[in-house]
Each structure stands twice: as C-alpha cells, then as structure tokens.
Amino acid sequence: MNTPAANTLQTGLRHNWTTDEIGSLFSLPFSDLVSHAQQVHRIHFNPNQVQVSTLLSIKTGRCPEDCGYCPQSVRYDTGLENEELLPLEKVVEQARAAKAKGSSRFCMGAAWRAPRDRDLEPVIEMVKEVKALGLETCLTLGMLSEVQTERLKAAGLDYYNHNLDTSPDFYGEIITTRTYQDRLDTLQRVRAAGINVCCGGIVGMGEARADRIGLLQQLANQPQHPESVPINLLVKVEGTPLADSEDLDPIEFVRTIAVARILMPGSFVRLSAGREAMSDEMQALCFLAGANSVFYGEKLLTTPNPAADHDRLLFERLGIEAV
Ligand code: SAM
Ligand code: DTB
Ligand code: SF4
Numbered sequence: 001m002n003t004p005a006a007n008t009l010q011t012g013l014r015h016n017w018t019t020d021e022i023g024s025l026f027s028l029p030f031s032d033l034v035s036h037a038q039q040v041h042r043i044h045f046n047p048n049q050v051q052v053s054t055l056l057s058i059k060t061g062r063c064p065e066d067c068g069y070c071p072q073s074v075r076y077d078t079g080l081e082n083e084e085l086l087p088l089e090k091v092v093e094q095a096r097a098a099k100a101k102g103s104s105r106f107c108m109g110a111a112w113r114a115p116r117d118r119d120l121e122p123v124i125e126m127v128k129e130v131k132a133l134g135l136e137t138c139l140t141l142g143m144l145s146e147v148q149t150e151r152l153k154a155a156g157l158d159y160y161n162h163n164l165d166t167s168p169d170f171y172g173e174i175i176t177t178r179t180y181q182d183r184l185d186t187l188q189r190v191r192a193a194g195i196n197v198c199c200g201g202i203v204g205m206g207e208a209r210a211d212r213i214g215l216l217q218q219l220a221n222q223p224q225h226p227e228s229v230p231i232n233l234l235v236k237v238e239g240t241p242l243a244d245s246e247d248l249d250p251i252e253f254v255r256t257i258a259v260a261r262i263l264m265p266g267s268f269v270r271l272s273a274g275r276e277a278m279s280d281e282m283q284a285l286c287f288l289a290g291a292n293s294v295f296y297g298e299k300l301l302t303t304p305n306p307a308a309d310h311d312r313l314l315f316e317r318l319g320i321e322a323v
Contacts, residue, residue, distance in 0.1 A: 017220050017263055022213045025259045030251065034289050037258035040265045041290040050287065050315065051268055052296040052322045053105040053138065054098035058126065059085045060302060063111035065142075065177045067165075069202055071237040071302050072111040078239035080302055085110070088125055095130040098297060101308055102322050106130050107138035107161060109301050113178070114143040124155040131156050138198060143178065143186045149193035159228060160190045161198040167214025170207045174242075191224065200230035200272065203256055204248035212256050220263035228293065229260055229267050233274025235303045250278070254285045261290025268293040276304050280314050287318065296322070 025033065041047055061082030063072045071078040095106045108126060112119065119141075127137045139152065140161035152160065164187075165171065168180050190197055199222075201215045219229060233253055236243050260269045270293035271286045278286075298307055306314075315322055 013225065013266060014263075015221050015223065015225075017217055019210070019213050019217055022217055022220075022259060022263065023209075025262055026209060026213060026255055030255070033255060033258045034285070037261040037290040038288055040262050041292070044266050045292055047287075047292075048319055049292065049321050049323045051105070051270075051293040052103050053107050053270075053293065054094075054101070054103040054297045055107045055109060055295050055300050055305075056086075056091065056094050056098075057083070057111070057301040058091060058108045058123070059083065059110035059112065061111055063113065065113050066175060067177075068174045068241040069205060069234055069237075071240060073240070076239045076241070078237050085119070085122060088122065088129060091126045092129045092133070095133055095135055099133055099135050101296065103135070103296055104323060105136040105138055105159070107140065107159075107295075109140040109161075110142070112142040114145075115141045115148065117148070120148060120151060124151065127152070127155045127157050131158075140198075143182055144189055146189050146192075149189045149195065153193040153195050157195055159196045159198045161228075161230070162186050162190065163199055163201050163230065163232075164215060164218055165201045166205065166207055167211035168218065169214055170205075170211040174205060187222070187226075196228065197222075197224075197226040198228035198230060199226040200228075200232065200260075200270065202232040202234050202273070203253060204234035204245060204274070205242055206245045209252070212252075212259075216256070216260055216263055219260070225264040225267045227267060228270060229264055230270040230272035230293075231257055231260055231291070232272040233277065235273050235276070235300070237303065250282050254282070254289050257286045257291050258289035270294065273300050273303070273305075275306050280317070283314065284318055287320065 061072050061080045062074045066075050071080050098106055130137050136158045138159035171180050269291050271291040
C-alpha cells in the first residue's frame with residue numbers, strides 16, 4: 001500500500017492507519033502539524049464554531065469498577081458525596097438551565113459498571129423529557145447489552161459515550177475490572193443500534209506517546225469513526241491511584257488534539273475534561289489544532305470545569321460562536 005508522507009495533506013476518511021504513520025504525524029514540527037490539522041478542519045467544519053454540551057451526574061459514586069483515574073470508584077477514598085439516581089424533575093430542571101445557557105446537548109452520566117434492566121426505565125424517561133426540551137441527548141452508563149441499546153435507541157437517544165480510555169497495551173495499568181474487548185463490544189452494540197458514538201480517552205495518566213498513538217489508532221480504525229471524540233486531560237483527584245501522575249507537556253496535549261483531527265476529519269473532537277488546569281492560550285491552541293467541542297458549565301461529573309462566564313468571554317475573545 002502507498003502510504004502518503006506525514007506532511008501530505010489528507011482529507012478523506014481512512015480506517016487503516018498504521019502506528020508508524022500516526023507516529024510521523026506526532027513528530028512533525030509543531031507548526032506543520034497544527035497547520036495540517038487546521039487545513040483538514042476547515043474542509044469539514046466552520047473553524048469558528050464550537051459545539052457545547054453540558055454534563056450532569058445522574059448517579060454519583062460507589063462504582064464497583066477500579067478505573068485508576070476515577071473519583072467515583074468505591075475502592076478509593078476521595079471524599080466524594082455519593083448520590084442515588086436523581087429524580088426526573090431535577091434532571092429536567094438542570095437540562096432546562098443548560099439549554100438557557102446555550103448548550104445544544106445534555107449528557108447524563110451514571111457511576112455504574114453496567115445498568116441493570118430495571119435501571120433503564122427511569123433513565124429512558126429522562127432521555128424523553130430532555131429531548132422534548134429541544135436538546136440533543138447523550139448517556140454514559142457503562143457497558144450495555146444489545147437489548148438495552150435497542151431500548152435506548154427506541155427512546156430517541158442521540159449519543160452514547162463509552163471511552164476506550166487509552167491504548168490496549170497501557171489499559172491493564174489503569175483498569176482491571178473490565179477488558180478492552182468489553183469496551184469494544186459495547187461500542188459495536190451502540191453502533192449497530194444506530195445511536196451516534198461518542199468515544200475517546202484520557203491522556204496525562206503517565207502513558208507514553210506510543211500509548212497516545214495506540215489510542216488514536218484504535219479510535220480511527222473503527223469501521224466508522226466515532227461522531228464525537230472526547231480527549232480528556234486527566235483531572236488528578238486526591239485519593240485515586242493516579243493523583244500524583246506527572247503533568248503532561250501542554251504542547252504534547254495540543255499535538256494529540258491535532259493528530260485526532262487529522263485521523264478523524266469529520267468527527268467532533270472534544271476538548272473535554274481538564275480545561276480547568278489549562279490556560280486560555282492553551283485552549284486557543286487546541287481550537288487551532290481542530291478541537292471543536294467542549295463541556296460547558298461549572299461542573300463536569302464530580303470535578304470543577306471553567307465557569308460559564310469565563311468560557312463566554314474566551315469564546316468572545318477568540319471570535320468563536322457556541323453551537
Ligand atoms: N461509569 C461509566 C463508564 O465508565 O463507562 C460512565 C461514566 S465515566 C465517569 C465516563 C468517563 O469519564 C470515563 O470513561 C473516563 O474516560 C472519564 N473520566 C473519569 N474520571 C476522569 C478523570 N479524573 N479525568 C479525566 N477523565 C475522567
Ligand atoms: C468524557 O469523555 N468525559 C466526561 C464525559 N465523557 C462523561 C467525563 C469527565 C469526568 C471527569 C471527572 C469527573 O468530573 O468526575
Ligand atoms: Fe465507575 Fe465509570 Fe468511574 Fe470507571 S470511570 S470507576 S466505570 S464511574
């Protein structure tokens with residue numbers, strides 16, 4: 001197969017990226033990489049528009065899984081206040097507020113390994129009511145069975161978020177209670193049910209560049225690219241095993257965004273968790289490198305996110321329109 005040089009502008013969708021090709025993109029001079037990513041971005045998107053989603057934790061804490069980054073695992077003492085499933089009215093109230101502040105999508109997350117069938121009934125009601133407000137809906141509930149994906153599709157769910165988190169090689173260092181294949185299986189079921197896929201990962205967990213390459217390769221070589229690709233910078237939470245991870249070089253983070261944009265030209269690349277620890281200038285570089293979605297609102301699931309007023313001002317300074 002003819003593999004184009006890393007600095008040749010590629011605009012089509014591919015699903016056969018090799019680690020060498022992705023590594024060559026990562027190694028480009030920074031200006032070449034960002035310029036390449038920005039050119040690809042402009043072919044598929046308006047570069048001055050950023051999609052905004054708001055998150056709500058609908059069930060918080062006491063999760064049986066051992067994800068080393070997560071404040072919600074029952075195994076780590078993070079001082080988190082646990083909460084049972086929120087009542088429908090509370091969720092709808094929060095969704096209404098998110099819409100009023102300009103969000104177009106409302107993402108509801110639950111600290112489950114996998115929902116039981118009976119957990120799904122109240123969540124389906126939430127999807128229907130949030131959708132009725134004119135918002136796009138997204139859920140992240142853990143692993144799903146085929147029947148569950150079909151029920152969620154029938155309820156009108158627009159997106160399901162389920163992350164691969166890192167490369168297959170590094171994965172075992174971070175999570176032992178579910179396999180990489182379990183994640184791929186859930187993603188395949190979500191896809192088969194006709195729900196849009198939101199799938200990405202976390203960087204800054206002490207992984208090597210080879211693992212960032214491995215993660216992006218997994219995402220880009222899916223039969224269909226995820227419509228939405230959240231790139232999270234680890235939020236270090238006291239009490240979790242990853243609390244003392246070394247900071248990732250911000251330039252390497254921007255490179256990761258740029259490579260994601262080049263590999264998945266038609267996907268929304270979300271500058272996801274971790275913005276609270278980023279300067280405005282770093283976020284501007286991420287938008288230049290092709291990020292075109294963020295979480296908006298003071299809280300992610302359990303950790304802080306930049307204040308909406310600050311984001312509004314940043315968008316204004318950059319001439320970005322929230323969509
Ligand atoms: N429990 C479900 C699951 O894990 O599939 C859904 C909720 S879980 C909190 C959603 C995603 O949030 C995780 O897959 C992970 O990528 C991200 N996440 C959790 N804690 C994080 C942290 N401290 N920093 C960055 N991302 C985090
Ligand atoms: C995703 O990739 N990031 C969001 C969303 N999908 C569900 C979650 C980030 C969670 C950050 C840690 C917390 O607030 O608990
Ligand atoms: Fe549980 Fe999800 Fe946190 Fe893992 S990331 S511990 S599955 S809530």
